[in-house]
Amino acid sequence: MRDEPASLTNSEPYAFAAAGEGLASPRDYFELLKPRVMSLVIFTALVGLVRAPGDVHPVIAFTALLCIAVGAGAAGALNMWWDADIDAIMSRTRKRPVPSGRVSAQEALAFGLTLSAFSVVVLGLLVNALSGALLAFTIFFYVVIYTMWLKRSTPQNIIIGGAAGAFPPLVAWAGASGTVSLEPVLLFAIIFFWTPPHFWALALYRADDYARAGVPMLPVTAGPDETRLQILLYTLFLVPLAASPAVLGYAGLAYGAVAVLAGAWMIMLTWRVYRRREGEAAVKAAKGLFGFSIVYLFALFATLLGEAVIGGLLR
Amino acid sequence: MSMEKKTPRPSEEEGVVLTPEQIRRRRARNIAIASVLGFLALLFYVVTIVKLGPNVLNRPL
Numbered sequence: 001m002r003d004e005p006a007s008l009t010n011s012e013p014y015a016f017a018a019a020g021e022g023l024a025s026p027r028d029y030f031e032l033l034k035p036r037v038m039s040l041v042i043f044t045a046l047v048g049l050v051r052a053p054g055d056v057h058p059v060i061a062f063t064a065l066l067c068i069a070v071g072a073g074a075a076g077a078l079n080m081w082w083d084a085d086i087d088a089i090m091s092r093t094r095k096r097p098v099p100s101g102r103v104s105a106q107e108a109l110a111f112g113l114t115l116s117a118f119s120v121v122v123l124g125l126l127v128n129a130l131s132g133a134l135l136a137f138t139i140f141f142y143v144v145i146y147t148m149w150l151k152r153s154t155p156q157n158i159i160i161g162g163a164a165g166a167f168p169p170l171v172a173w174a175g176a177s178g179t180v181s182l183e184p185v186l187l188f189a190i191i192f193f194w195t196p197p198h199f200w201a202l203a204l205y206r207a208d209d210y211a212r213a214g215v216p217m218l219p220v221t222a223g224p225d226e227t228r229l230q231i232l233l234y235t236l237f238l239v240p241l242a243a244s245p246a247v248l249g250y251a252g253l254a255y256g257a258v259a260v261l262a263g264a265w266m267i268m269l270t271w272r273v274y275r276r277r278e279g280e281a282a283v284k285a286a287k288g289l290f291g292f293s294i295v296y297l298f299a300l301f302a303t304l305l306g307e308a309v310i311g312g313l314l315r
Numbered sequence: 316m317s318m319e320k321k322t323p324r325p326s327e328e329e330g331v332v333l334t335p336e337q338i339r340r341r342r343a344r345n346i347a348i349a350s351v352l353g354f355l356a357l358l359f360y361v362v363t364i365v366k367l368g369p370n371v372l373n374r375p376l
Contacts, residue, residue, distance in 0.1 A: 025340045026347035059365045063358065126362050 024107065028097040032080055032108055033073030033115075040297075041072040041168045044191065047301045048169030048184055050308045052176035060127060064175035067123035068168050070115050071135045075142040075164070077112035081105050082147050086213040092206060112143075123175065131175035138167040152214065155221040158203075162195030163188075183250045186241075187304075193238040194297050197231045201273065201290040204228070205283045224282075228274045231289070235270040239263035242300055251304055252311075258303045262296050 045068045049061055056064075080087065080098050088099035097103040103111075116139050124132025146161030166188045173184035200218055203210060204227055207219040219227045242263055246256030269289045276285045333341065364371055 023337060023340055025343050029344075029347075057365050059361055063362055066358075126359075126366075 024097065024103045028102045029111060031097050032077040032103060032111060033070075034076030034079075035073075037076060037165075038069050038073050041165070042069045043298070044187070044301055045069070045168040045172035047305045047308075048172035048187060049176050050305055050312075051183065051187075052173045054177050056176040061176065064123060064127045064131060064172060067119045067127070068135060068171055068175075071119035071123070071139055072168065074112045074115035074119060075139045077108050077115065078139075078143045079147045081108040081112055082143070083151075084108075086152075086215060089213040090206075090209040092209060123171075127175045128178050130178060130180075131171050134167065134171045134174050138164055138171060141167070152216070155216045155218045157216070158199045158218075159196050162192050162199075165195060166191035182248075183245065186245055186248075186250065187301075190238070190242050190300065191297070193234060193241055194293065197234045197238065197270065198290065198293040198297075200227050200231050201286050201293060204273070204286040225277065228277065232270050232274045235267055239267055245304070252307045255300070255303045255307055258299050262299050266292065266296050 042065060045065055049056070049064060080096055083093075084096075084098040084105055087093035087096050093099065098105055098108050116136075120132050120136045120139070123135050142161070142164035146157065146164055150157040150161050169187040169191070170180060170184045173187075174180055203217040203219045204224055207217065207224065210217040211220045218230060222230075239259075240263075243256060243259040245251040246253070246259060266289075269285070269292050273282075273285045273289050276282045
């Protein structure tokens, strides 16, 4: 007679039921993919895909987007597997599937690894090898360099780790054209330099959470005043950088106008964060900057997308 | 002597006994996996046709 698998031996059923395992629904697994982050990844990747030179078949374009989205989601699942201990401490993350016990850490690990391998292999085989390699590097960077190494060891975590979130338009560009040029590198740079002010604005009013979990975010290690200064400096660098595609001729007047106007508003909100340092006004300013930073990035990429689509229709 | 109340375990013959909620969620997971597999089969078929293009008809007999 065949031996029963270990999980079905007589000591296990009780533990199985008591731990609440087997209760995960498809929605819990979907949550492991960090759908809100994934939506931004899909959007920025779509911009890279549409703006890349050459014609790419819509089915191949869809496959590339799908693989990039799934790869990003897989990295999110692996992040939740590794960070379950600190996620359980922070109020923003304690309801995630692993710390809340709906999905076990092992299940999250297996889910993340499977989707990582699958998305990279499918992108490499069905689209091209360069994009597959870049996606593999992105997942590795987010999971190993950011999550496992930098996040808990240095206040520079979000600066370097931000690169992982900046890769999708580059991967998509490589998928559509088979090459990488200056324009997708600029798209990468815009997201890269946008990430620190965006996350530090959040960290300003969530500093207690990060401190409790022992995550060395800048407001925890250097204090809120230094964080406000860094947000201001990064934004002053980001705004002209974001306008550079128009200056260099990659984007049109509409993009230039949006980059300047939204950039000016971004600087104004950053200045407000820098000036308001106490009480409810400080929290309100930080929340305002955090919210607008998302609108800012969306406006930049939406204009790039709109210009490319309209330009394509007029050709 | 311990007065601790013990929860009865299912017998070995019964094996893992799932609650109705666990059965419902397992079914939902199975349907999700089946849907994903079906979608992937369709995607690979369509991508194959797209990549081969007119060559799909070009096969030596």
